[in-house]
Amino acid sequence: MKKIINEPSNFVKESIQGLVTSHPDVYSFAEDNENVITRSTKASNKVGIVTGGGSGHLPVFTGYVGEGMLDACAIGSVFASPSVDQIASAIRNGNNGNGVLCIIGNYGGDVMNFEMACEIVAEEGIQTKKLIIADDIASASHEDRLKRRGIAGMIYIFKIAGSLAENGKSLEKVFEITSLANDNIRTLGVALSPCILPEAGKPTFEISNDEIEIGMGIHGEPGIKREKLRKADPLVDDLCKRILDDIKLDNKDKVSIMINSLGSTPLEELYIISKRVNENLSKLKIEIIKSHVGRYATSMEMAGMSITVLKLTDDLEKNLLSNSKCPFWTN
Amino acid sequence: MKKIINEPSNFVKESIQGLVTSHPDVYSFAEDNENVITRSTKASNKVGIVTGGGSGHLPVFTGYVGEGMLDACAIGSVFASPSVDQIASAIRNGNNGNGVLCIIGNYGGDVMNFEMACEIVAEEGIQTKKLIIADDIASASHEDRLKRRGIAGMIYIFKIAGSLAENGKSLEKVFEITSLANDNIRTLGVALSPCILPEAGKPTFEISNDEIEIGMGIHGEPGIKREKLRKADPLVDDLCKRILDDIKLDNKDKVSIMINSLGSTPLEELYIISKRVNENLSKLKIEIIKSHVGRYATSMEMAGMSITVLKLTDDLEKNLLSNSKCPFWTN
Amino acid sequence: MFNKDEMIKIFDELFIQSKIHYNDFNEADGKIGDGDLGITIQNGFQEIVNNKDNFTDDLGHNFMLCSQAFVKKSGSSFGTLIAFCLMNISKSLKGKKLLTHGNIIEIFEICIKTIKERGKTNLGDKTILDTLDFILNKIKEKKDNIKYSEIFKSSTKEALNSFKGKKILIGRARMFEEKTKDFDDPGMLALSKLAEGF
């Protein structure tokens, strides 16, 4: 886990500069805040879609700014919330005159700072709604599920909210449909190795060579179970069972799945996992409309992966599959 | 470097099954050979674009099958060449009646097997041309450059060849233009950690915690220099200098660049690198038309990265930026 | 009694304590959370100390600098809550050069109100809110001859002890249910260790 970086304290700044420099047709720095990224071509009239959160999860969060996705994003330090003024700037920049949906990952700092920022911009006449993503079934019980953290499932919300807004839906409508989508998403992950925070220079946690941790958070928060590394199939079966116990799908249901690497787990393994998720769902006659396999929400070079299931309605399906322009999303 | 897999001997088979199952709109198994992947919808009339090579490099090779890219691909075991009959099947399946361009990474087994396969299908009346990719400047000197290995730069050829074929160009024309493109590509990489072959279960090479190896091959072949890990900027400057010494660009030139992770090196670091490559080229007034930053040609979970420069002509630029349908390529 | 110089002395001391307990705080947080509490606290105090040359006699102004330091360097829950508290304290103390006993009480009242509001926290959740409540109650009890540093030391420890065996009711810690009874809340632990600096 060696890093190709310069000064650790410049890690976030330089990587975001690189992102903007590399894709000038997609991303721009906000004029008023160097920790806010906007689309390079501002949208007009549509509802704004804004998010923000800690760094170290690329493409989450900033990577999903782009046509058909987000309008603006506030960027925190590694694994830390952006500040109120950064978020307020993101909201102002993401606003196209018709209100802004704020998509928040349900981390303490993020939620509090977004709330404060929304109060501030409300005084300036910008209407906002806050959608708190809560897909990680390991982070709270079913009863307490509004308190769950947002992880890879968040990207489904970015896409669907982006599409709805692009299609001219009102803030209320975008909020209503994405809230429904949010209820329809479940994610469960497993971590195999830690990552190293550039400034700390040492692993975020310890795990022995034959162990995995089910449900570990994307910052290395303890999961629900530490166990011996198993073969892919029984592991995937276990994760699928936990997810399906939580969401309850019928054999007429259609879903989209996301098999997400936390960083270093390679595509080959993700596809072995995807194959098995497919087999689990097929057995229950659940139809997979679309599979997303890759690195969508990472913890830098952490090894591990998460499985996300999004239960689709016709409306959600249409918006999930609509066009968008973002280097990290293909349809 | 723990792996989420089943039997190591099923690693390739299961991952390819997962690929096809996950993207049925893009990939299919060839009817006559389970180690050959074709487009799910066969093209008609156009020149066929076919490749093949060892597994463990996803998205290379199979991942680039798709509209506007490859027609078919032969899949070898991890880091090993597909066999003659597999390659012959890929050529047959990739043929749409107008000849086939075979794109080969210049590895001993691949080259010999492709040659033999081309002889076999010639007897059946299928015309082929072989384009040997040779972008890795660490693998042979400038004088000997036709003997260089193909690494990440190969993907530029897939894209450009795919676009030319899609636009109805003849086999001769596709070969001519892609040969030019091939001459215009240079790649240089650096490895930070080994990967583990599923069947061997141990690292492909050893490297200490503060060392990197410049020019290491994508199977762990020794590079041109082992040295202490440096900060990103001087390292990138060094790599850029070596590339630019080899390709000789003028200040009126335009290029595309690819910053490729070998596996576990995360996007954040790739963007820090991309930023610096950009600064190096800007200083020389070389224009970057398009940057590709991500995992394009990997060695499973190896840490490290490569920098590729493709010198563009107007024609190459048009074909590079044309539409295609592939989960691993966005325009 | 409490002026600019006192304030600087206190933050210098808090920074020292945050360095001493850096690993303890991270470890305590790592048991139920993401293990960054030591980083959060040290970064915040370090930034304050780095900016102490900009302190003026106006304590309200100084508290604003402190809030900004935490905003800039410390985006976790703890850091964010502290930043909000410091901002509200700053507003309330604007122009003040010297603090009275009443002001000290006010400071803790503001913190408690802010955390309840911003953190959506209840007393009894086993968080820094409970520790602050213990402190406030002790300060209010006393009428004269008050040794604040003694109160901070003793009541942060009392708070910590009185919650041993109780469940943590906020954040991801909820998932661990019964297990959290055996853990100190990392924030409460941190306040009790930091108080040693007074």
Next chain:
Amino acid sequence: MFNKDEMIKIFDELFIQSKIHYNDFNEADGKIGDGDLGITIQNGFQEIVNNKDNFTDDLGHNFMLCSQAFVKKSGSSFGTLIAFCLMNISKSLKGKKLLTHGNIIEIFEICIKTIKERGKTNLGDKTILDTLDFILNKIKEKKDNIKYSEIFKSSTKEALNSFKGKKILIGRARMFEEKTKDFDDPGMLALSKLAEGF
């Protein structure tokens, strides 16, 4: 003299040698290449041994099985070249149940021709081609009372020794130029070690 049973015995022995020298071959290859030569050789011979029950009296048929084994299990340069050689030998020996001295010479001539053609290799490049050429020359010299196993052992070693200090001229090894003078070519080394099994 050389029939089906002899053939099986030889491949059994080669498989044993390939296991004994597995790490040596990988290591030698790792110095200039990808370090898979041990895997390549062992996998190939293992697959042959696994299929020996399908051997018949027709040696040509058996060589085809051997070729297919290398095709299936051994996709590196060495494995591919050996597979091509075995295929061409098979064609040439079709129907033969017993090999004469002339057939043995033929086998090595076929290998040399195949490798030159398929590998685009020249004598002197410091590859298995040179070793095979050494063997061929020795076999041709002898007229009667020929101990093939002795010839294989001695001439593979002679080949190896006579190339010490010379540059490797194929593959990625070219990059290391002068350095390759100090290395044995891994394929030549492998042939000399495998010959110990005869």
